Amino acid sequence: MVGDGRMTHGERNVNWPALLRSWDVQQESFNPTREKRFELMLDVLGASLPARFTALDLGSGPGSLSARLLRRFPAARVVAIDYDPVTQRIGRGALGTFGGRLTWVDAKLGGRGWTDRLPPGKFDAALSTTALHWLTDPNLARMYRDLARRLRRGAVFLNGDHMPWGDDDRGLSRVAGRVYELRHGRAVSRSEWNTWKKWWDEVEKIPALRPYFAERKRRAAHHPRHGDPALSVHVTALRHAGFRDVGVLWQVFSNRVLYARR
Template sequence: MTTHALPEADWAAWQNSWDRQQEEYLPDREERFRVMLEMTEALVGPAPKVLDLACGTGSISDRLLQRMPRASTVGVDRDPALLTIARGTFAEDPRARFLTVDLSDPDWTGALSEHAPFDAVLTATALHWMRTEPLRTLYGQLAGLVREGGVFMNADHMPDESTPRINAAVHTYEETRRRQRTGEGRLDWGGWWAALAEDPALGKVAAERFALFGNPSEVRHDHNNEEFQDAGWHAATLRDAGFAEARAVWASPTDALVLGLR
């Protein structure tokens, strides 16, 4: 487990840099966050206890606490570098805490026993790392962490394979746009990690991350690129897992936000 002792780093600068890098791939990122938080407030009120699942640098937690000051959040992730940034960012905020949790561990929910159940479990652009059957198992585990009447929301890549020509056109358009912006000096995924590794304060946790997952600046694909599920699969699987209702509440040409209500 990564130590909670924090290095001296410019946390706000790294948060901003992470947001800009993510927006290179997700130009509608803030829109999905807006809908996610509106649905949270609509269904469980303005002071929810939230699990920020696969939280990364705490992007959801940050927007949640700005929008709903009476909320609280527990962020879980396995990435030591991103968790270090999250912990540094929220070090003075008692409403947020962050735990090192491996979602592939069959007993990972035990780390949350003192915090569960949650009013809402929220995640974005993270669970596409998981293949179909592990994700099905995860959804079953999540049902036990959400209180009756609570919600789970996942905003992620959920392609519709029934429209191959549309998908191909969107892919070509987005790749062209990304290449243009990278050529203008914007950091892409690999470039962001290379920059993090060069920060004297964060080089150690970056190396720890690379030992776990590989170095994104050296590996072209460090994500699952073989198994993606469409929004219908996510909704049906959530219902099978014990959610009373589930459907998409937002969509882009490539992504969707699926909500499950317990």
């Protein structure tokens, strides 16, 4: 996009909805329960909130969760937050503002002052899928503290992600790892990595995305490594930040939906 927000000629020729669909296919290949997990998270929102609410999508990528939420709840609004210029560009291209109900925010979760970039006011829900595992333990704790201040009392928090067992539960981790290997074979994580890499390599060939890739690389240089916080780290940090009723609502091994109420 040029400075005034208009699309360049190259950008107008990109099939953004097809890119979003290819993102979904690639993500689903890592996590065959992905749609079921989205559905369950939205069921929880439906059971907890009135029809009109505003939710945050933390680490939205190109907006897979945001789109599903906005389709399911026609009076809802979403603020989608991510700091990857490439996936956000794809999301903006594929979904736009969803009829004025979707706002895109470029911010780094857990970074200082990230909530200052959000629209003003308090939110009714904060959801995240397959994203918070990128945060280190201290950044996750800071993110939850900041988030708590921007959620109204009674707001719903849901995180659908891989949340491993911690050091106190090594036995569970081992048995889950063995079952996983028996069911899928040792080669699976290598093939997951290949699918992910192949998607990024293909998308990087699109000329209109070049400036976004350049910015992505510039930002990656300042990004801390993958954190992979344990479930117990999430639970403790949420409680310290003032959340209550913190617990796992659904899980298949370490693939879980963690719930909390502000």
